[in-house]
Amino acid sequence: MASSAARSLALVASASASLGVGQRSWARLAVSSSSAGSALPKLRGLRSFAASAGGAVMGKPGPGVVDADAGMDAVQRRLMFEDECILVDEQDNVIGHESKYNCHLMEKIEAGNALHRAFSVFLFNSKYELLLQQRSATKVTFPLVWTNTCCSHPLYRESELIEENCAGVRNAAQRKLFDELGIVADELPVDQFIPLGRMLYKAPSDGKWGEHELDYLLFMVRDVKLDPNPEEVADVKYMNRHQLKELLRKADAGEDGVKLSPWFRLVVDNFLMGWWDHVEQGTLQGAADMKTIHKL
Numbered sequence: 001m002a003s004s005a006a007r008s009l010a011l012v013a014s015a016s017a018s019l020g021v022g023q024r025s026w027a028r029l030a031v032s033s034s035s036a037g038s039a040l041p042k043l044r045g046l047r048s049f050a051a052s053a054g055g056a057v058m059g060k061p062g063p064g065v066v067d068a069d070a071g072m073d074a075v076q077r078r079l080m081f082e083d084e085c086i087l088v089d090e091q092d093n094v095i096g097h098e099s100k101y102n103c104h105l106m107e108k109i110e111a112g113n114a115l116h117r118a119f120s121v122f123l124f125n126s127k128y129e130l131l132l133q134q135r136s137a138t139k140v141t142f143p144l145v146w147t148n149t150c151c152s153h154p155l156y157r158e159s160e161l162i163e164e165n166c167a168g169v170r171n172a173a174q175r176k177l178f179d180e181l182g183i184v185a186d187e188l189p190v191d192q193f194i195p196l197g198r199m200l201y202k203a204p205s206d207g208k209w210g211e212h213e214l215d216y217l218l219f220m221v222r223d224v225k226l227d228p229n230p231e232e233v234a235d236v237k238y239m240n241r242h243q244l245k246e247l248l249r250k251a252d253a254g255e256d257g258v259k260l261s262p263w264f265r266l267v268v269d270n271f272l273m274g275w276w277d278h279v280e281q282g283t284l285q286g287a288a289d290m291k292t293i294h295k296l
Contacts, residue, residue, distance in 0.1 A: 084156040085116040088214050090200060092117070092293060097156035104141055106210040109202065116153060118213035119169050120263060121177060121193070122272075123149040124221045128280050129238040131226075132247075133181070135261070136234045141205040144234060146247065147261035152176040153213075166195045166290070169216045181236070182227025193218045194284045196275060199294040203262035214293065215263055219275065219284055241276065244268075266296045 083100040094117075102108050103116045123131045131149045135142055154160035154172035162168040170190040177183045197217050204210040228236050239247065248268065250258040260268075278287040 083153070085153045086156050086161065088115055088117050090115065090214075090293070090295075092198065092214055094161065100153065103153075104205075104209050104211065106204055106208060109210055109212045113212070115200070115212050115214055117169070117216070118151070118153050118211075118263075119173050119216040119218055120148050120267065121150040121173050122217070122219045122267075122275075123177075123224070124219070124279050125238060126221070126223050127238075127240075128221070128276070129240050130244065130276075131236065131238050132244075133228070133233050134235040134237075136230065136232050138231065141209045141211065142261050144257075145259045145261045146251075147264040148267065150177050150180055151261065151263065152180075166193075166216060166218075169195070170218070173218055180229055180232040182229060183224045187222065187224045188220070192222065193220050194288065195290055196284065196288050197271065197292065197294065198290065199263075199266060199270075199296050201263060201266055201296045211263065213263070217267060217271070219279065221279060221284075241273070270294070270296060 084097045085100055085103045086094055087096040087098055087103075089095055098114065098116070103114060108114055125131070132146055133149060134146050135144060137143050150173065152172065154169050160168040160172045160175075162171070167190070170193045173193055174185055174188050174190050177188055178185060195216055196219055198214060199217065200214050202210070202212040226236060247258060248260070250256055251260045251265075275284070275287055278284045
């Protein structure tokens with residue numbers, strides 16, 4: 001037990017030294033530390049640990065913003081102001097960066113048509129069932145909606161800005177799948193994420209919040225172990241096509257309070273069933289079209 005804890009603490013020290021440009025993901029660096037138990041703080045969903053160890057905290061809210069968002073979950077608020085999204089134009093050229101908070105304010109989206117880069121992961125198991133998640137009740141945008149496996153943003157950092165072969169987006173997906181679902185990096189090799197397409201969409205969440213994203217759609221077929229983070233995820237479920245169609249029916253009918261995220265519904269209505277055929281046939285690479293940006 002003592003030697004395991006020592007190895008884990010040594011890993012953290014090594015990770016701290018390697019943060020460098022762009023504040024590397026503590027969650028991913030600490031993947032192999034789980035055996036240390038209480039000797040190491042849980043890093044998934046607690047990125048302030050990196051800040052307290054010397055990482056920069058960007059975009060701190062002013063007093064007025066703090067007052068206005070006093071009811072926001074502390075973890076979600078921290079992520080809203082620490083995470084810097086990548087701003088792009090409609091051709092997906094990087095034009096700057098902005099806090100996650102500002103990127104999701106409908107007032108700012110509408111005023112400046114601000115657009116940021118995002119990704120949506122669709123992870124299937126070996127039975128070709130799709131893993132869905134229900135977003136936690138504390139999420140600022142679209143709480144408690146059902147959606148695809150993982151949906152988030154590459155951040156404005158060196159490792160997630162790499163354009164070649166969508167490497168930056170793939171790195172971000174690996175990071176966030178651990179953060180939300182506890183899937184360790186070894187089970188999700190970045191080169192096995194298959195980018196199938198990109199879509200551009202805008203969707204309000206409520207009167208204050210919304211999305212305006214250029215979304216990379218990433219697919220993978222792999223059996224993994226799950227350890228969902230309750231700060232991010234309320235529930236998870238593998239579904240076959242029939243079960244997904246039943247979920248869609250309930251959402252359309254307003255049964256059982258089922259709601260779907262708007263980006264997931266766009267993928268379902270425009271692409272998913274055809275791509276699911278390629279999942280089962282092992283021909284996903286042939287279905288990819290990364291030149292087109294679908295405006296939906």
